[in-house]
Amino acid sequence: MSNVDRMCVRLLAVSLLPLVIAVPIATGISAFYNALTQMGAPEPSVDLPWIVALVAAVACLVLFAVQATRIWQWKEGKSLDCPACGCLLGGARDGRWGPYRRCLGCRTNHSEK
Numbered sequence: 001m002s003n004v005d006r007m008c009v010r011l012l013a014v015s016l017l018p019l020v021i022a023v024p025i026a027t028g029i030s031a032f033y034n035a036l037t038q039m040g041a042p043e044p045s046v047d048l049p050w051i052v053a054l055v056a057a058v059a060c061l062v063l064f065a066v067q068a069t070r071i072w073q074w075k076e077g078k079s080l081d082c083p084a085c086g087c088l089l090g091g092a093r094d095g096r097w098g099p100y101r102r103c104l105g106c107r108t109n110h111s112e113k
């Protein structure tokens with residue numbers, strides 16, 4: 001796996017995070033609804049598990065679009081790239097020796113100064 005492949009996987013894997021969080025929540029709410037129904041309570045009128053899954057799916061699509069745009073800008077040469085491997089640099093962070101950016105491909109830190 002090349003550094004560019006690692007960079008793309010790191011960027012696009014983030015877009016799956018809302019779904020990873022929402023599926024257990026929706027499953028728990030669904031189990032709670034089933035338990036309420038089995039106890040004889042009326043079924044809730046709002047289908048909350050469906051709404052949670054829908055919001056997560058929309059968040060996944062938005063995050064995917066943002067990350068795909070970052071990759072596209074990197075391909076066009078409109079973003080900061082790593083001097084060592086040429087991959088996209090992440091956001092600026094404050095470190096012990098001043099601000100730096102981490103390469104999303106080779107994971108080395110590069111000083112902002």
Ligand SMILES: [Zn+2]
Pocket residue numbers: 082083084085086087103104105106107108
């Ligand atoms: Zn690099």
